[in-house]
Amino acid sequence: MIIYSEPNTVSDLPIIDIGPSFSKNKTDRAEVAKNIGRACKETGFFYISNHGVDQNLIDETFAQANRFFDQPKGWKEKWKKKGGSNGYEPLETQRLDNESPRDIKESFNFTLGNIPGTSGYKSNIWPKNFPEFRGQLEAYKIAVWKAGLQVSRLISLSLGMSFKHFDSTFSQQKSPLRILRYPPQPKNTQYNQLGCGAHTDWGWITLLSQDMTGGLEVEKASGEWVRVEPVPGTFVVNLGDIMLRWTNAKYHSSLHRVMNNYSGINRHSIVLFFNHSHDTHVECLPSCLSAEEKPIFLPCTAGEHSAQRYKESR
Ligand code: OGA
Ligand code: NI
Numbered sequence: 121m122i123i124y125s126e127p128n129t130v131s132d133l134p135i136i137d138i139g140p141s142f143s144k145n146k147t148d149r150a151e152v153a154k155n156i157g158r159a160c161k162e163t164g165f166f167y168i169s170n171h172g173v174d175q176n177l178i179d180e181t182f183a184q185a186n187r188f189f190d191q192p193k194g195w196k197e198k199w200k201k202k203g204g205s206n207g208y209e210p211l212e213t214q215r216l217d218n219e220s221p222r223d224i225k226e227s228f229n230f231t232l233g234n235i236p237g238t239s240g241y242k243s244n245i246w247p248k249n250f251p252e253f254r255g256q257l258e259a260y261k262i263a264v265w266k267a268g269l270q271v272s273r274l275i276s277l278s279l280g281m282s283f284k285h286f287d288s289t290f291s292q293q294k295s296p297l298r299i300l301r302y303p304p305q306p307k308n309t310q311y312n313q314l315g316c317g318a319h320t321d322w323g324w325i326t327l328l329s330q331d332m333t334g335g336l337e338v339e340k341a342s343g344e345w346v347r348v349e350p351v352p353g354t355f356v357v358n359l360g361d362i363m364l365r366w367t368n369a370k371y372h373s374s375l376h377r378v379m380n381n382y383s384g385i386n387r388h389s390i391v392l393f394f395n396h397s398h399d400t401h402v403e404c405l406p407s408c409l410s411a412e413e414k415p416i417f418l419p420c421t422a423g424e425h426s427a428q429r430y431k432e433s434r
Contacts, residue, residue: 121219122318124379127337131346134159135354138267139170141274149277156271157278164359164372165338167351168327171267175353178329178390181260184253185299185388188228199228199247206230206296207245211303217317217377218432221310224380227300232261233292240294240398240423261297261392264355268327268394271357275325279367280407290324291397294422302335302387305380315378315387321360322429323395323422328356333387339375348376362396362425365417367408398423 136159141152159166188196193210201207206229212222230244246254269290276285302315315335330336336348336356348356363371381387396402403419 121312122217122375122377124312124314124377125345126379127345127347129344129346131165131338131340131348133163133165133167133338133348133356135167135169135351137170138168138270138274141270142172149274149283153274153277156274160275160278160359160363160371162372163338163340164363164374165348165376166357167354168267168271168357169351169354171270171355173263173267173355177260177263181256181299181390182329182331182388184256185228185301185390186386188247188250188253188299189226189301189386189388195247196226199245201229201245205243205245215317216319217314220317221313223316223378224306224309224313225300225302225316225378227298229296229298230257230261231293231296232258235293238293238398240291242293257297257299260390261292264297264327264329264392265292265295265394267355268325268392271325271327272394275371279371279405281405286324286396289396289400289422291395291400294395294397294426295323296393298391298393300389300391302333302378302381302389304384304386305382309380315381318375318377320373320375321358321393322362322426323360323393324362325394326358326360327392327394328358328389329391330356330389331387333381333383333385335378335381335383335387336389337377337379341372341374360393360395361429362402362422365402365420365425366405368404368413368416370408395426396422 140148199208209227211226359373400422404415
């Protein structure tokens with residue numbers, strides 16, 4: 121359990137303008153990749169701006185998330201996750217910091233491109249007779265996926281690999297889109313029960329959009345916790361644990377959490393976990409290993425890695 125203490129500083133995470141990287145000009149791309157590489161080494165957390173996702177699409181998706189969570193509890197529970205499916209997860213179900221009480225959040229998850237019978241397959245549970253919700257969330261996922269792919273390609277360049285080196289490893293089916301609500305702080309919560317307990321993400325990268333309420337916090341390499349303030353027009357990008365395996369821990373996956381919500385209103389966030397396919401073989405890249413170094417991690421598949429981390433979060 122990581123005991124909460126309130127940070128007194130705001131993060132100085134860089135805001136990286138990825139707009140120039142969409143040009144065919146290799147120098148522009150290389151410059152953005154260099155900035156991303158630096159942020160990956162220093163904290164593994166950064167903002168991206170000029171990411172190409174339309175602000176109206178983001179706003180409409182928040183509106184649909186709000187509408188979903190505003191429905192009665194009994195209705196939402198009809199769409200609850202079951203037997204390894206996607207779907208609704210009620211308040212105080214998940215525990216992202218192992219030994220802490222359960223998180224004060226509710227969420228809804230889905231994936232795209234699901235092919236029954238393939239490894240890592242999960243079915244979706246969509247609410248019935250709830251028009252626009254599904255179409256809006258799917259449109260959001262498709263649009264943010266493009267931004268995620270661009271960041272992934274820049275990360276690839278920053279690691280000395282080709283722009284599209286990792287493209288064939290990514291899988292929509294293994295990349296959940298999750299909408300979250302953090303209600304105003306309830307009475308009678310337990311000791312160290314947070315919005316979302318301190319954790320690292322598990323996969324490749326995460327792209328997060330948060331409303332203006334704030335509450336996300338990240339641990340810097342120094343061990344100091346800082347607030348990740350909402351910055352309009354940006355996504356927060358952070359690296360997951362798999363990145364440590366590829367880079368021999370040269371790139372960072374930082375602990376982060378969501379503080380208790382004393383704002384008096386609901387806080388919402390939308391998170392895309394951008395991941396490898398289940399069977400992707402993951403091992404240290406030659407470019408991340410000097411002659412004197414040994415790999416810290418044993419090779420594994422992305423599916424083995426995430427199954428282990430999921431088990432630990434129950
Ligand atoms: C997560 C996460 C933060 C947030 O879902 O992994 O870190 O602000 N969420 O919702
Ligand atoms: Ni997270």
